Amino acid sequence: MEHTYLVKGMTCQHCAAAVTEEISDLSGVTAVDVDVESGRVVVQSDSPLDTVAVAAAVTEAGYELAR
Structure with missing residues (x-):
């Protein structure tokens, strides 16, 4: 699956x-x-991703996921 953020x-x-x-x-x-x-960040995954988890990962890296 492809997800774009x-x-x-x-x-x-x-x-x-x-x-x-x-x-x-x-x-x-x-x-x-x-x-x-x-x-733009394109993520490939085996299954659907939880947007909250992606946002938390981006925050941990020091950045902000645009809503």
Whole structure:
């Protein structure tokens, strides 16, 4: 399954790496692709993802999931 999110506050590849690491730790996630310029994060997973869990992972990385 593919899920697309918008993350606010990312400015560099370090930001992308932090978001990727936190989201990758979520159960079922198989791949994460981050575009820093647009803030777009595309997540591949084996099953549906809980948006609250994704938001928590993004917050843990130091950024904000756009609503």
